[in-house]
Amino acid sequence: MSQSPLLSIVVAVYNGEKFLDQFFESIEQQQLNSYELILVNDGSTDGSLAVIDNWKERLQNVQLIQQTNQGVSVARNSGLAVATGKYLTFPDIDDKIYPGMYNTLLNMAETGNLDVATCNGRYVYEKRKDVHPIFPPERLASTGVIAGHIWLKQALDSRKFLHVTWLNIYRRAFIQQHAFHFEPGLRHQDIPWTTEVLLAAERVQYTSEQFYDYYIHSESVSHKPDNDDTLMRSARHYMKILEMLEAINQRYAAKAKQISACRWQIAKEGLGIIHTFDCMKDEEKKRIIINEFFDRGIWRLIWKNACTLRLRWRLGRRYFRLKPYRHA
Incomplete structure (x- = not known):
């Protein structure tokens, strides 16, 4: 291309053979005049590359990274x-993007700088027919152009905000x-990413129009059944997230002080870690991860x-259930 595109669509691909045709169709239906599609094949072992090859010429502005x-x-x-591109976006290949999404967002971005x-x-749930908005419209209405920390406050105060x-x-x-950048090796890295991006952003705008279906299905890494080992890994990921959120709150102290929910989300995710301990069956593994939880200072951070x-009160009740595991 002779000049930079308006939008760079950056996509991680890992064993997405069964989803890629639908994903590429949704990109085609966006009818974008100026874009590049950057596909990062993250070591796929299925037929993802063959599907990509079939679409590369049809979509044209495609770059493949191996x-x-x-x-x-x-x-x-x-x-x-x-x-x-002037703008960036990071869709997931197993979700559905509706026509008009990117042109709508690009028009908002260009008009509002x-x-x-x-x-x-x-x-959208695979195993039941339930479909509902990610952000309930009655709690989060469309906005004009506002500062990022103001939008973050509104979103977190709704108690229905999804960091994506x-x-x-x-x-x-x-x-x-x-x-x-995204934290390497960290699951749910969207939580610290979104928090810091919005605290730093000067101009943000939200439309309550629903343009994206987030599929919750058995193929998703985030929704596979857990065992004690995966629960331990999850607890460690969330401990890292809490440490990152605390550091972000310190970096943007003036703005974070205006948003009590910046502290609330640390405590909320901390309660989630404690719930993970409750789900573990192996007493020795539970003892190990609970001691790590205290030794890393995560309990103090949450409190x-x-x-x-x-x-x-909720934390205090749980403390007395955790205390017997301390260096037992």
């Missing part, structure tokens, strides 16, 4: 490093200015950020 399997964060970072443009979507990258487009110069009596 790497050994390193996870979605590294794949996104690889795509981010070579992206040239935005750092971040964002929209609503829907949860795929509902958003980002101005690439803004991302580069702050050297934002410090529990800013309501109700949260502290």
Whole structure:
């Protein structure tokens, strides 16, 4: 292309053979005039490459990056490093993007000189017919152009905010200015990413139009059944997330102080870690991870950020269940 595209679509691909045709069709239906599609093949072992080859000429502006399997964060970072578009987006291949999503967000971004443009979507469950909005419209209505920390406060205060990258487009110069990247090897890396991006952003706009279906299905890594080993890994991922959120709150202290929910989300995710311990069956593994939880200072971090009596009461009840495991 002779000039930089308006939008870079950065996509991590790992064993997505059964989803890629639908994904490419949804990109084609966007009818974008200026875009590049950056596919990062993260060590797929199925027929993903054959599907990509079938679509490359049809979609035209496609760049394929090959790497050994390193996870979605590294794949996104690889795509981010070579992206040239004015704006960036990071959809998942197993979800559905409705026509008009990117043109709507691009129009918002260009008109409002935005750092971040964002929209609503829907949860779609594989095993039941339940479909509902990700952000309930009665709790989060469309906005004008507002500061990122104001949107973050509104979103977190709704208690229905989902930290995701795929509902958003980002101005690439803004991302580069702050050297934002996805934390390698971290599951649910969207939580610290979204929090910091919104605390840094000066101009953000949200539309409650639903343009994206988030599929909750058995193929998703995030929704596979857990055992004690996966529960331990999950607890460690969330401990890292809480440490990152605390560091973010310190970096943006003036803004974070205006948003009590920045502290609330640390306490809430901390309660989730404790629930993970309750689900473990092996007493020795539970003892190991609970001691790590205390030794890393995660309990102190959660308690410090529990800013309501109700949260502290819930934590206090659980403390006495954890205490017997301390260096037993």
